[in-house]
Amino acid sequence: MQRLADFLDGVSRVTASIVRWLALLMVLVQFAIVVGRYVFGVNSIAAQESVLYMHATLFMLGAGYTLLVDKHVRVDVFYAKASPNGRRRIDIFGHILLLIPSMLVLLYWSWPSVRNSWKILEGPISVGGIEAVFLLKTLIPAFCILLVLQSLSLLIRLFLTRPDAAKADA
Incomplete structure (x- = not known):
């Protein structure tokens, strides 16, 4: 199971290592757009849309890596003061009952639109x-x-490594 978790982490790391360059490219293209517009009086809708495409790609494909390195948005109302075992339970609850189901629902409901978009x-x-x-x-x-x-x-890792404090709380 550890090897599977490492492989899945690798998918996020490789994806992030590729899309992170879009941040630099986005800045350069946006700079070129501004210089072109205000210095040379040239404008390109395609160039402007390319920034939108790069931005969307960077954030949508970088989300898995953000989750991996624990830099995602977290509501710390309960989590900050929870014991290690409590944090583990909150994480398991969040992954199993919130994150995974919401992503599967989004995937299910968005698929017809994506399929039709490819069709035409x-x-x-x-x-x-x-x-x-x-x-x-x-x-x-x-x-x-x-x-x-x-x-x-992350769920695999949560189930494989149980904090010492969790044994004391149980």
Whole structure:
């Protein structure tokens, strides 16, 4: 099970190591757009949409890694003051009853839209934009799958390693 968790973590790490470069590229493209518009009077809808595509890709595909390194948004009302065993229980509850089911529901309900978008190769958001909305919509199921995989990895680790304090609380 440890090897499976390591493999799933590796998926998140590899994905993050690829998409992190989009942050730099996004800054450079946005800088070029601003210089082009205000210095040379040139504007490109496709270039502007490319920033939107890169931003969406960075955040949607980087979500699994964010969960892996524990930098996701957490509501610390109960978690901050909980014992290690209490935190473990909150994490298990959150993964099994909140995160995984919500990602599966999102995947289920978004799939028809993604499928239809691919069927017609859905065109640009704006006239003159990037003719690949179907790729943008594909980020939704990719996001769901990457988060579910990372959640499974974290669940495996939660069940494999039980804190010493948990034994004392039991």
